[in-house]
Amino acid sequence: MNLSSVRIITADIKRLVAFYETATGMSFTWYTDDFAELRTPLAALAIGSTRTLALFGGDAVASAASNRSVIIEFQVPDVDNSYQQIAGHIEEGIVQKPTTMPWGNRSLLFRDTDGNLVNFFTPLTQEAKKRTEA
Structure with missing residues (x-):
């Protein structure tokens, strides 16, 4: 699967x-x-x-702009560079500027226009890089 x-x-x-x-x-x-x-x-x-x-069965199936539990994640080559490129576009929705996480990723967390959490991340450690290899 x-x-x-x-x-x-x-x-x-x-x-x-x-x-x-x-x-x-x-x-x-x-x-x-x-x-x-x-x-x-x-x-x-x-x-x-x-x-x-x-x-899918009607409006009761899903509710737009009401997510509070899912993070949509994108692996990017350089999260700091990505942040510099899009900072003006996401400024109102920034939750956390680029930060190195304990599990080895550098992460930028922000909200999209519907309030969904989005994470741009770059693996830094060898262990983190191994987890993301295709």
Whole structure:
């Protein structure tokens, strides 16, 4: 089994896709007006509008902009450099500026426009690097 993607449900798909395109420097593929996806070599970040909930049983299935337990993580080559590039874009949502964590990653934690936590990280120690090898 392979993790294929993580999907965010949002009430403002254009705003959220634009946020992630700016933060990552990567483009999403739009499949419909209600569904877009950012594909990486290991998995994808999918974003669906609240209108897609009807396909899964209705509005009670998920609630946009209400996540308080999941962190969406992106491994980046140099988290300090990434921070310098996007600081102005994420300024209001910064939770923690680049910090070296006890498990060997350097990490930048911020919130997207829906309030979801996002972590950009760079493995620093050999052990941390081994954990992230594909």
